[in-house]
Amino acid sequence: MDFKFTEEQEAIREMVRDFVDQEMRPRAQAIDEEEKTDFNIINKAAELGLMGVSLPEEYGGIGQGKVGFCIFVEEMSKGCAGTATAIGCHQSIGAMTIVVDGTPEQKQKYLPDMAAGKKIGAFALTEPNAGSDAAAIQTTATKDGDYWILNGRKQWVTNGPFANVVTVFAVTDKGLGAHGGVTAFIVENTFPGYVVGTKDHKMGIRGSESCELIFDNCKVPKENILGQFGAGFLTAMRTLDMGRMTLAAGCLGGAKEALKLSVKHCSERFQFGKPLAEQPVVQQYLAQMAADIYSMESMIYRTAAMADNGQKYSRESAICKLFCSETSGRVIDTAVQLHGGLGYMREHPIERIYRDCRINRIFEGTSEIQKLVIARDVLKKGGY
Amino acid sequence: MRVIVLLKQVPDPGQIGVSRTKGTLFEKGKRILNPADEHVLELAAELKSKEQADFVALASGPEPVVEVLRRAYAFGADQCYHLVEELDEGDHFAKARALAGAIRLIAKERGEVDLVLAGKGSPAWGAGQTGARIAAELELPQALWVAKLRVHGRELEATQLAGGEEQVRRVPMPALVTVDPSANKPRIPNALLLMKAFKREVKKLGLEELGLTPDAFAAGSTQVRIVRTYAPD
């Protein structure tokens, strides 16, 4: 067993780190206040090829595979979790549906522009009455000659306000239920009947925008059916396998940033005549944070390597999502504690990081849903 | 226009220890591209886009030196050369002689070289000697610590910083220029170029190809002798 990043992966990490240091971290606090995705950063990322890190080389991407993409998301999430969500969503659940299940024509049509950041991707599954119970979606698609007509509402669609290419899941046969009755469609924001609804106001990751999308007799050409007709749920689940693992990598980045800030603060803050870092209790906290980080890092890259080797990793990515969102939440909470009152002040980045990380236990499947998925697997196999 | 960029791999200043007993430095981590050379790469990349310059990079030293040449490819270099040698790093005379020989060889292979670019200096020995010595070996006019460089036909307009003042001088090409870090802000290389750099071929050169007699590099033939190294108090 050889657990070493390749030179290419190290080089990407270093490059993204430079990008984050120069372009992302210095803007993170302001972006949080503005509550808007910073297109200046997105455009710079696009110029540097960073809008297509996960996409295949033949379609203009960097072809970095899952390990490389996790490195990318981890590093970005250290600097600004909101911007990282916008860029990460575009490439993971946004474009990945097409990579996973697109026809060669669909790939050729959409992926090069997405890899170049000219078109932004999004993923629209959740509806007002279908969150954890995604199978309960009510958006419908009915056939009309060479078109499918979509009607319904999707909510909390990350990148929704400006996305150009959205994978939309709709019921094509109510009688067949989730498996057989739901189809994925590639929907462009220019299609007639595509309406961008109100933008959400969020607790954290405010550099990422989400909104409602309304399909009002939205006309989608039949060649935009993604994957097999009726097998939309499979597309969603396969895409979420990757989404959950990369989300875990984002958690890792947030936790590493929190530890770094904590070490700095505890070394510089004097109470009782010495730095906080000299207090045994504080050291215990720091040690636990480091141990947590090491376990997250280990599982994420092991899982990503499995995925790159073509192994199945649904259970593992659910474990990564559950463990890393919960663990990084704890690490970041400890970091706030170590900063004392300062950690509660808007002026300090750890306050934002704390708000930013809370979403990780909710989107792309809540912790409870991950537990459900993992438990089902364990029960089926009679153990791990 | 053809530009040759000279790159040096140096110990990472954050990863150096000093042995108190031996008075020598030891390296704890991987070597890096001399930080000053990032500015040289940036200038070469700019000349490539503005003047359509052929952008060639050269580095010398043992095998790991190839890594800094990848950085050159990531900045858009057209061809990289690695002069494989294990000369004493403190011997600027021998290094300069070898690099000058390699530049001559590259000129023969690729066509005449108009501009040799080097960094202001490196944190390794901090002597800042190599650029000037190569210019002397090749009998090229030189402009050192250049903060601004313009090309006017076959002539360079080089702005140098000297004692807080700017000196502008015109230098006919071919010439050698060392680049002051104030000249530019190095770009973050494009991720695609960065990845492709790993697949690009680096041409290897050996000392024996340079047409120099072996004793050009033999111990004692150059003018540097290290008497003693010691740790600062």
Ligand SMILES: Cc1cc2nc3c(=O)[nH]c(=O)nc-3n(C[C@H](O)[C@H](O)[C@H](O)COP(=O)(O)OP(=O)(O)OC[C@H]3O[C@@H](n4cnc5c(N)ncnc54)[C@H](O)[C@@H]3O)c2cc1C
């Ligand atoms: C900022 C943000 C961005 C988002 N981006 C996207 C996006 O881009 N695309 C998209 O499609 N969706 C997106 N979502 C939606 C997100 O995936 C859902 O919010 C999430 O799946 C949970 O659904 P819900 O909010 O309806 O909660 P509910 O399903 O109503 O759950 C409420 C609570 O009940 C628990 N619960 C539910 N069912 C069970 C059960 N069977 N057993 C035990 N506990 C249960 C849940 O775990 C949770 O704690 C986003 C959400 C947010 C907040």
